[in-house]
Amino acid sequence: MSLEFHREFSLTGMNTLGFEVTAERFVRIQTQEQVSELHAELKRSGDPLLLLGGGSNLVLSARIPGIVAQMDLRGCEVEELEGASVRVTLGGGEHWHGAVSSLLEQGIYGLENLALIPGSVGAAPVQNIGAYGVEVKDRIDAVQVYDWQQERIYWLDNCECEFAYRDSRFKRESGRYLILRVRFLLSRIAATVTTYAPLQARLSTEEQQDPRAVFRTVCDIRREKLPDPERLGNAGSFFKNPVVDGATYERIKAAYPDLVAYPDIAGFKLAAGWLIDRCGWKGRKMASVGVHDQQALVLVNLGDGDRSQLEKLATAIQADILETYGVVLEPEPRFYP
Numbered sequence: 001m002s003l004e005f006h007r008e009f010s011l012t013g014m015n016t017l018g019f020e021v022t023a024e025r026f027v028r029i030q031t032q033e034q035v036s037e038l039h040a041e042l043k044r045s046g047d048p049l050l051l052l053g054g055g056s057n058l059v060l061s062a063r064i065p066g067i068v069a070q071m072d073l074r075g076c077e078v079e080e081l082e083g084a085s086v087r088v089t090l091g092g093g094e095h096w097h098g099a100v101s102s103l104l105e106q107g108i109y110g111l112e113n114l115a116l117i118p119g120s121v122g123a124a125p126v127q128n129i130g131a132y133g134v135e136v137k138d139r140i141d142a143v144q145v146y147d148w149q150q151e152r153i154y155w156l157d158n159c160e161c162e163f164a165y166r167d168s169r170f171k172r173e174s175g176r177y178l179i180l181r182v183r184f185l186l187s188r189i190a191a192t193v194t195t196y197a198p199l200q201a202r203l204s205t206e207e208q209q210d211p212r213a214v215f216r217t218v219c220d221i222r223r224e225k226l227p228d229p230e231r232l233g234n235a236g237s238f239f240k241n242p243v244v245d246g247a248t249y250e251r252i253k254a255a256y257p258d259l260v261a262y263p264d265i266a267g268f269k270l271a272a273g274w275l276i277d278r279c280g281w282k283g284r285k286m287a288s289v290g291v292h293d294q295q296a297l298v299l300v301n302l303g304d305g306d307r308s309q310l311e312k313l314a315t316a317i318q319a320d321i322l323e324t325y326g327v328v329l330e331p332e333p334r335f336y337p
């Protein structure tokens, strides 16, 4: 099956911020063979390339020059290992939440805390998605990539992916890799993680051992806490939680005793939502974008917002946070181009 390019293709329904976006050329990658074909076309045309999954971690301009390629490679292989371990290989184009719930139905555990995160399997390692005490790196065995530089397909093991908080080799070397498949190491035996206080508070002692209860509760909390992109355009948490050293933490804590922060290997992770909320940003609007009225970490499209409006709002918040606390806020989504 050869690649089918669409010209002036609308991506408005394909980015969760709901911005009006048009791609100069758009193509779906459905087979491994099509990757070489796409590479040949990129070399021929000299066009820039944007890889797209579900568009839930991207802030796009109105027009995307060159080619937008959506990863649509499907598939799920389950391999039973010794003991109760299970190796699961998923195509990069699989829907993340669909895969998490399908594995749970098959009695394969380990991804339940990451339920309802929008997007694709292939994008999950890019920013090492995380929620409710689990990061995807904790479950990844290896990632299969096409390396645009070396023009070959190979597997990177967990260490080689250089995962960190909302970060990975794929994010740092953006443009080098296309993620084709992700291999997870999961289990038939439930080993739930319920250390995250708001999750634990909702679960009885019995439910804390039950991955299905964890899955359900994570979904409930997320539906209550986060705006549904179908109704109100957003890209989830807009800023990373800044990690600061002990001295900085003590300085801020002295001025703001109610500061929300968690110990981290590198010092303390400050709750970015708390920092923004404390500066009075919750519910504020700027042109057609704003800060969600219940969740200060989420920036929303109020109707006909666009990238430049969102950029202005994000910059104003960053400047305020720097002036107030002396802390740099880093956006989580990628701005493109």
Ligand SMILES: Cc1cc2nc3c(=O)[nH]c(=O)nc-3n(C[C@H](O)[C@H](O)[C@H](O)COP(=O)(O)OP(=O)(O)OC[C@H]3O[C@@H](n4cnc5c(N)ncnc54)[C@H](O)[C@@H]3O)c2cc1C
Residues within 6 Å of the ligand: 016, 050, 051, 052, 053, 054, 055, 056, 057, 058, 071, 092, 117, 118, 119, 120, 121, 122, 123, 124, 126, 127, 128, 129, 130, 131, 170, 177, 178, 179, 180, 226, 227, 228, 229, 234, 235, 236, 237, 334
């Ligand atoms: C309501 C909401 C809630 C969210 N909650 C969370 C959360 O709890 N935790 C969390 O970590 N994130 C969260 N996110 C962010 C987002 O869902 C994740 O980052 C997700 O993994 C992005 O997947 P995607 O397929 O939409 O990627 P896209 O937004 O399409 O792409 C993201 C990046 O990955 C690259 N990319 C995409 N596919 C591939 C591929 N196959 N190979 C190489 N690069 C690729 C893109 O070029 C881009 O740089 C949330 C977002 C929303 C809208």
